[in-house]
Ligand code: FAD
């Protein structure tokens with residue numbers, strides 16, 4: 603059979619770009635990448651706005667990982683700016699570190715009471731330990747229980763209701779566990795050993811990753827207009843396609859939502875530019891008790907861009923995803939029921955043998971960038987080994 607390409611990759615975000623590069627370079631395959639948007643990078647895409655401020659169009663992205671392979675791999679395509687992300691919660695006008703830590707404790711309760719609570723917490727859980735809010739709320743010591751109630755009410759409850767339209771008890775416990783109570787004075791949002799921002803931004807990183815003689819990228823193409831998943835197997839442009847197809851979009855869409863839509867949350871980003879050097883105190887401020895937005899990010903903190911007298915912020919407002927074309931599904935809503943629906947779609951995909959679901963949407967998981975890179979590398983390890991056998 604005379605196929606112009608050996609592999610088809612759908613989506614040019616981290617899943618698609620890493621897979622394409624691996625198959626092209628390590629596997630020696632000719633790879634076609636189809637991307638629906640008019641740019642590469644997926645949700646990590648960045649660009650200068652009208653004021654010249656480097657912004658992340660689909661929400662703030664900070665790279666962090668404890669996976670050496672992932673860090674080394676991406677380091678082939680970018681140098682890094684050392685950036686340690688710090689977030690504060692605005693609690694009735696007082697800014698306190700998030701994750702809620704020993705500094706937050708002092709800000710909330712005053713030095714003396716905080717010292718007594720600190721002793722109790724460390725006796726119960728150990729110094730430098732991370733405790734999820736749901737675990738902390740199980741503690742029966744009256745002082746710790748009162749503290750847990752405070753953190754629950756002032757950090758988690760309203761933010762979670764805004765983000766998910768559900769309470770912290772109703773959502774998947776792994777979600778709130780991402781932001782534990784931290785018995786430490788380390789006020790960084792992430793403690794991973796490798797953390798930072800691509801020195802020139804994410805888009806140049808993607809450009810380099812996709813720049814390979816075996817890779818062809820077509821932008822502005824919805825793969826569903828070129829791909830047929832039928833009884834006869836997989837077809838590309840009307841002809842059978844026998845090579846691996848890696849799909850990184852939403853799996854329900856791939857099958858025309860035939861079992862119903864998988865639920866997602868979408869976000870609205872309100873970008874605002876101000877004629878000042880800096881507009882807020884930290885890279886991200888979480889609005890945990892007030893406002894309709896969950897958080898505000900000021901990009902210059904993240905990127906380190908030097909641009910006096912101008913800055914751009916983004917307010918994030920979460921909504922239920924309806925499937926309208928202008929909306930992006932950003933967060934899978936993990937629950938036993940939704941996971942079961944996902945598995946029905948997954949079984950359809952698995953039926954084709956050469957169709958691989960890879961990515962945050964395609965796998966219906968709450969994956970950070972590094973997890974997707976790791977998954978893409980592992981999938982390609984397997985594919986390259988399989989075809990080499
Ligand atoms: P995506 O980046 O979504 O890429 C999928 C691509 O497929 C898209 O470009 C899409 O247009 C394309 N596509 C879909 N369907 C089709 C089709 N039919 N035809 C052609 N193309 C198609 N992670 C971190 O590690 N740190 C962070 O700070 C961080 N912040 C985040 C903030 C927000 C608001 C969000 C939503 C996520 C954040 N993440 C962060 C997670 C990160 O965005 C993901 O892990 C990563 O982007 C997933 O890459 P992906 O390739 O799976 O998906």
Ligand code: UDP
Nearest residue numbers: 700757758761762765777778780781888890
């Ligand atoms: N969360 C919260 N208050 C905060 C920060 C986080 O309640 O100040 C909860 C909320 O449910 C959120 C989850 O923890 O959805 C995970 O937060 P994270 O910052 O990891 O979310 P992401 O950056 O992925 O949107």
